[in-house]
Amino acid sequence: MDANILFEQIKKKQSVLCVGLxxxxxxxxxxxxxxxxxxxxxxxxxxxxxxxxxxxxxxNTAFYEAYGIKGWQSLxxxxxxxxxxxxxxxxxxxxxxxxxxxxxxxxxKAFFEDLGFDSVTTAPYMGKDSIEPFLAxxxxxxxxxxxxxxxxxxxxQTQKVGAAELYKKVLETSKSWENSERLMxxxxxxxxxxxxxxxxxxxxxxxxxxxxxxxxxxMDDVFKYGATETAGLLINSSRGIIYASxxxxxxxxxxxxxxxxxxxxxxxxxxxx
Ligand SMILES: O=C(O)c1cc(=O)[nH]c(=O)n1[C@@H]1O[C@H](COP(=O)(O)O)[C@@H](O)[C@H]1O
Numbered sequence: 501m502d503a504n505i506l507f508e509q510i511k512k513k514q515s516v517l518c519v520g521l522x523x524x525x526x527x528x529x530x531x532x533x534x535x536x537x538x539x540x541x542x543x544x545x546x547x548x549x550x551x552x553x554x555x556x557x558x559x560n561t562a563f564y565e566a567y568g569i570k571g572w573q574s575l576x577x578x579x580x581x582x583x584x585x586x587x588x589x590x591x592x593x594x595x596x597x598x599x600x601x602x603x604x605x606x607x608x609k610a611f612f613e614d615l616g617f618d619s620v621t622t623a624p625y626m627g628k629d630s631i632e633p634f635l636a637x638x639x640x641x642x643x644x645x646x647x648x649x650x651x652x653x654x655x656x657q658t659q660k661v662g663a664a665e666l667y668k669k670v671l672e673t674s675k676s677w678e679n680s681e682r683l684m685x686x687x688x689x690x691x692x693x694x695x696x697x698x699x700x701x702x703x704x705x706x707x708x709x710x711x712x713x714x715x716x717x718x719m720d721d722v723f724k725y726g727a728t729e730t731a732g733l734l735i736n737s738s739r740g741i742i743y744a745s746x747x748x749x750x751x752x753x754x755x756x757x758x759x760x761x762x763x764x765x766x767x768x769x770x771x772x773x
Contacts, residue, residue, distance in 0.1 A: 501618040501639060503706070506590050507730055509555040514766035516731050517758060518556035518592065518708065520738025521546065521578065522563050527743050529750050539564070539574035542750075544581055546742055549751035553762035556590040556734050557582055558708075579615050590734070592643060592708065593617040598630040605633035612640045619643050621686065621708070624670050628677055635679035641706075642683055646671055646698065649688025649711030671701045684708055687726065689717020689735070695725035707733050712761070713740025719761070723768040731769060737761060 510516055521543050525533070528542045535541040547557065559578055564571035582591055597607040597620060611620040612634075619641035622631055634642040647657055647667045657667040664672070674683055687698060689711035698707075707726055711717035712735055719735060727733055737757075745753035 501590060501641075503641075505588050506555065506706075509588055509590070510731050510769070513553055513555060513762070514769050515553050515555055515762040516733045516735050516765050516769070517554050517761055518558050518590075518710075518734040518736040519546065519550050519554050519741055519754075519758060520594070520710070520736050521557055521559040521742065522738040523559070523574075523742070524563055525567070527746065529746055529748060531748060537570075537574055537577065539567070539571065540577045540581075542742075543574070543578045545751040546754050547578075547581065547586070549755040550741065550758040551586050551589060553755075553758050554589065556592055556736075558592040558594050558736055558738075560594040560738070576615060579617060583616055591616075591618045592734075593620045596621050596623050596645065597634075598623045598626050600626070601629045601633050604630050605636070608634045608637055608640075612637045619684065621645065624674065628673075631674070631683075632678055635677060635682045637682075640682065643708050644670070644674060644683055644685055646685040647687045647691050647694055649690045649715055649717065653688065653691065668697070668701060671698065675702070684734075686710065688715070689719070689722050690715055692718055692721035692725055695722065699726060699728070704728055704732060708736060709733055710736040710738075713737035719764055719768075727768065727772055729772060731772060735761070735765070 523539050523542050532538045532541050559575055564575040593611040611617045621643045624644050647653055658665050661669055684706040686708045689709050709722050712719050741754050741757045744757040
């Protein structure tokens with residue numbers, strides 16, 4: 501997908517909402533378990549109810565891989581449903597991959613070509629040759645972990661390596677990689693106070709920001725420190741939206757939560773224009 505399509509969606513919907521499809525059969529409403537493919541039935545209902553305020557969907561592959569071949573088929577049906585019905589909505593395979601070069605290129609083929617996602621999340625620990633095979637795909641984006649939302653982010657990412665923190669080195673170094681214009685970065689909403697410094701290193705790149713909702717990050721701070729002139733943000737919420745209700749009204753409840761976040765986003769987006 502061309503980044504301009506994403507910018508247009510953000511403008512049109514006045515939203516930077518990414519809905520995380522972290523679909524867990526232990527949490528979906530019981531009546532869906534009678535369906536032939538409960539995961540897909542749940543995802544379809546969530547997509548149908550939220551697409552009007554959503555610019556990106558992010559299935560986390562762990563929730564599909566946990567169910568083996570069946571889970572993988574549910575993931576495939578979900579991405580096909582999105583590509584067929586909402587081709588302008590950005591799709592993210594949240595798989596956090598990265599390996600030696602020839603292996604990374606197989607991961608990239610799996611998510612970009614076989615499944616047909618617009619982007620995939622990657623972990624930068626193995627360095628340049630583990631990420632460049634993803635960047636080689638034209639029209640696709642690679643979303644690399646920079647400063648994550650979890651407490652363990654302080655174990656390595658914020659530790660100094662020489663003069664700078666590791667996550668800053670990752671950001672700075674990645675700018676020199678081939679096709680680095682196809683990079684986006686993950687910064688957790690729980691680390692919003694770091695965003696001003698992050699923007700000094702990568703002023704324009706898109707940031708995927710998880711951690712609002714269930715993890716307690718502040719959307720106001722994410723916009724205050726992290727927004728560019730054109731937003732440059734995708735703010736993800738998974739559990740806070742998809743499990744807003746565990747009853748038959750789950751899709752309506754998800755829509756209400758998504759719309760609530762979108763209204764908050766619209767206020768911030770107007771201030772940027
Ligand atoms: O890459 C991610 O999406 C990610 C990075 C990060 O630093 N923190 C983080 O929570 N995530 C993912 O974002 C989603 C957050 O889900 P909720 O906390 O339920 O909104 C999960 O799928 C996480 O795996």
